Amino acid sequence: MAPQLLSLSSQETSLPEQRVVLEGVSWQQYEVLLATLGDDFPALRLSYLEGILEIMTTSPLHEELKKMIGMLMEAYFQETRTRFHAIGSATFRKVAKQRGLEPDECYCLGQKKEFPDLAIEVVLSSGMVDKLEIYRGLGVREVWVWENGRFAIHHLRAEVYERVAASELLPGCDIELLAKYVKPEEQFDAVMAFREELRRR
Numbered sequence: 001m002a003p004q005l006l007s008l009s010s011q012e013t014s015l016p017e018q019r020v021v022l023e024g025v026s027w028q029q030y031e032v033l034l035a036t037l038g039d040d041f042p043a044l045r046l047s048y049l050e051g052i053l054e055i056m057t058t059s060p061l062h063e064e065l066k067k068m069i070g071m072l073m074e075a076y077f078q079e080t081r082t083r084f085h086a087i088g089s090a091t092f093r094k095v096a097k098q099r100g101l102e103p104d105e106c107y108c109l110g111q112k113k114e115f116p117d118l119a120i121e122v123v124l125s126s127g128m129v130d131k132l133e134i135y136r137g138l139g140v141r142e143v144w145v146w147e148n149g150r151f152a153i154h155h156l157r158a159e160v161y162e163r164v165a166a167s168e169l170l171p172g173c174d175i176e177l178l179a180k181y182v183k184p185e186e187q188f189d190a191v192m193a194f195r196e197e198l199r200r201r
Contacts, residue, residue: 018057021128025053027095034091034100047129048093048100054129064184066104066122069146071191072181073107073120076173079198085112092116097137106140109169115139118169123147132161142169146182151175 030048037044043063047054070086077084085108092115093100106116119140121131124147132154135143143161145152153175154161155168167173181194 017059017062017125019125019127020055022053022055023051025051027098029053030093030100034093045089045102046091046100047102047127047131047134048098049129049134050098052129054127056127059124061184062104062122062124064187065124065146065182066120068182068184068187068190069120069122070105071187072178072194073105075191075195076170076178076198077107079195080172082170083110084108085110087112087116092138094138099134099137101131101134101138117141118144120144120146136161142167144175146179149182150179 025048027048030046030053033046033053037046043058045054045056045058047056066089070088074084074086076082087103087106087108089102089104090106091100091102092106103116103119104122105120107118109117115138117140119135119142121143123145132143136156136159139156141156143154144167145154153164153167155164156162166175177197178194181190181197183190
């Protein structure tokens with residue numbers, strides 16, 4: 001059976017992202033798409049959940065925000081001597097759970113693992129596929145969602161994500177302080193100021 005168009009978000013160019021959602025997509029079709037697109041389309045994000053595939057294009061602002069947050073996260077790890085392994089936007093998928101996606105940024109704490117401990121998602125427009133449900137099936141322990149100038153933290157507990165006020169993976173990380181320095185138009189200065197603030201604490 002051929003995939004069916006479930007929803008098409010043909011947004012105006014002034015809006016940040018465009019999405020198309022297909023239903024009835026087999027796992028094999030999803031993997032063929034991943035192999036076909038490969039690294040040739042870095043601004044595309046594919047999210048697969050039990051036969052539903054969302055294809056999203058990212059905007060320059062989206063990429064700047066995710067890069068800015070990634071630089072701040074790595075500054076935090078380095079300044080606090082927290083061992084980590086950065087993976088970026090690699091594709092993670094699990095056929096048994098019929099789930100797959102590319103985080104905006106993701107990290108393993110300690111050593112490299114099959115799936116990240118922490119994933120970061122930048123949200124500028126609402127999606128059609130529940131990414132938290134995909135992350136749940138992949139067993140990612142914590143997902144930080146950046147939306148409207150702040151982080152929402154979701155911690156996986158007993159197979160369900162719970163919204164928490166502070167990270168349980170990085171309990172020493174002041175989320176509000178981190179958010180204060182998410183300034184994509186001032187990348188270098190913001191990261192250096194964040195490092196200086198961490199050293200004062």
